[in-house]
Amino acid sequence: MTYDVAVVGAGIVGCATAWECARRGMSVVLLDRGEVSGGTTGLGEGNVLCSDKDAGPELALTVLGRELYGELEELLGAAARIRRKGALIVHPLAETWAAEPARAERLRAAGVECFMLDGAEAVRAVEPRLTGPLHGALHVPGDLQCDPRAIARGLARIAAEEHGAAVRTGAEVARVEDGAVLLRGGERVAARHVVLAAGPWTRPLAEGMGIALPLEPRKGQLSRFRLPVPDAEFLKHKIVDGSYLLSVTSTGTAREISTVVETTYDGHVIIGSTRERSGFDPSVDLALEQEVQQRAARLVPEIATLQRDDAWVGFRPWLPDHLPAIGQARDGVWIATGHEGAGVALGPITGRIIAGALAGEPPPLDLSPFAPGRFA
Numbered sequence: 001m002t003y004d005v006a007v008v009g010a011g012i013v014g015c016a017t018a019w020e021c022a023r024r025g026m027s028v029v030l031l032d033r034g035e036v037s038g039g040t041t042g043l044g045e046g047n048v049l050c051s052d053k054d055a056g057p058e059l060a061l062t063v064l065g066r067e068l069y070g071e072l073e074e075l076l077g078a079a080a081r082i083r084r085k086g087a088l089i090v091h092p093l094a095e096t097w098a099a100e101p102a103r104a105e106r107l108r109a110a111g112v113e114c115f116m117l118d119g120a121e122a123v124r125a126v127e128p129r130l131t132g133p134l135h136g137a138l139h140v141p142g143d144l145q146c147d148p149r150a151i152a153r154g155l156a157r158i159a160a161e162e163h164g165a166a167v168r169t170g171a172e173v174a175r176v177e178d179g180a181v182l183l184r185g186g187e188r189v190a191a192r193h194v195v196l197a198a199g200p201w202t203r204p205l206a207e208g209m210g211i212a213l214p215l216e217p218r219k220g221q222l223s224r225f226r227l228p229v230p231d232a233e234f235l236k237h238k239i240v241d242g243s244y245l246l247s248v249t250s251t252g253t254a255r256e257i258s259t260v261v262e263t264t265y266d267g268h269v270i271i272g273s274t275r276e277r278s279g280f281d282p283s284v285d286l287a288l289e290q291e292v293q294q295r296a297a298r299l300v301p302e303i304a305t306l307q308r309d310d311a312w313v314g315f316r317p318w319l320p321d322h323l324p325a326i327g328q329a330r331d332g333v334w335i336a337t338g339h340e341g342a343g344v345a346l347g348p349i350t351g352r353i354i355a356g357a358l359a360g361e362p363p364p365l366d367l368s369p370f371a372p373g374r375f376a
């Protein structure tokens with residue numbers, strides 16, 4: 001048979017795309033070389049954040065993406081583990097704090113509710129364990145945390161069970177050609193449209209079709225620390241050090257550390273985060289982990305005493321202009337990747353945009369900044 005759509009990659013982007021296409025009545029095959037959501041999806045903290053952005057196309061997309069989480073919660077229920085706990089961008093440095101009122105205005109203008117908490121006492125009133133020195137914080141109550149792996153799996157399951165999509169795991173796409181994908185092993189899967197959503201591994205598939213996509217993996221390391229008694233309220237919010245705002249949008253190759261800390265759904269503490277363009281190097285750096293723990297302990301001193309449980313790395317799909325590539329790249333070939341550290345926030349809305357474009361629906365925002373052809 002010839003499918004309407006073959007989606008390559010079953011991370012949160014591919015699963016959302018498959019579900020959105022299938023529920024619009026398209027025949028869909030979702031292909032992954034491994035498991036559903038066995039790639040980058042599920043290796044992060046699962047945050048959906050407007051608070052770490054600034055005015056521009058990524059924020060506009062994130063506002064729509066965060067709204068969509070209400071629908072996902074209705075669809076998937078408790079399995080999505082959505083916690084609307086809000087985020088605090090905290091400022092130990094006077095310089096970053098001085099710039100925050102203007103950014104808060106820009107966030108509000110984009111439709112993001114946020115509040116300035118002036119001084120350490122005001123911050124501690126909402127997050128008592130932040131006993132390190134602080135000038136203040138930006139509070140964004142609508143930001144949330146979820147379980148991206150469960151969401152991707154849930155969408156793939158509903159696409160298959162309710163809308164007839166074929167979900168094929170252990171199916172590695174070796175190459176794309178006009179009207180088909182070729183699996184490793186020789187099988188040809190015919191499809192009128194192919195959506196490349198293979199996360200940080202998308203580049204060779206695109207380049208094989210002559211599509212320029214300067215995508216690179218941007219490595220991130222996270223660590224989990226155990227609380228003696230699990231307590232999901234140990235920290236009530238996602239805590240982000242204000243210096244993170246400088247790191248997310250930088251284009252350098254040097255390793256960057258910015259402190260993010262929060263409790264997990266099961267009541268332990270997760271600390272990050274690092275950014276490094278060093279290829280697909282899967283090693284965990286223990287010295288780096290210690291440094292990250294020390295930095296987090298400057299904000300939340302109790303963290304210095306916690307016992308390490310685990311650490312891991314993942315690879316964010318990074319494009320040089322820090323915007324994802326979403327849309328048609330050539331006849332019958334679509335790109336949906338490059339979401340870097342915001343693919344959980346942006347995955348579901350990306351799926352909706354791709355499926356909507358295939359179905360001839362009007363786009364929900366100006367898509368020109370995300371055009372895959374901008375790297376040609």
Ligand SMILES: Cc1cc2nc3c(=O)[nH]c(=O)nc-3n(C[C@H](O)[C@H](O)[C@H](O)COP(=O)(O)OP(=O)(O)OC[C@H]3O[C@@H](n4cnc5c(N)ncnc54)[C@H](O)[C@@H]3O)c2cc1C
Nearest residue numbers: 009011033039040041044047173199220314342343344345
């Ligand atoms: C440490 C860290 C923390 C993060 N925290 C957050 C966060 O809090 N919030 C947020 O929004 N984002 C976060 N991110 C980013 C987010 O995880 C990614 O942007 C997102 O998961 C990308 O999803 P994806 O579906 O594009 O890719 P992936 O989840 O990587 O899925 C791609 C899939 O393609 C498959 N594949 C690859 N090549 C082939 C092939 N040739 N044939 C078939 N299948 C193939 C892979 O097996 C994989 O399953 C974080 C990332 C990291 C590393």
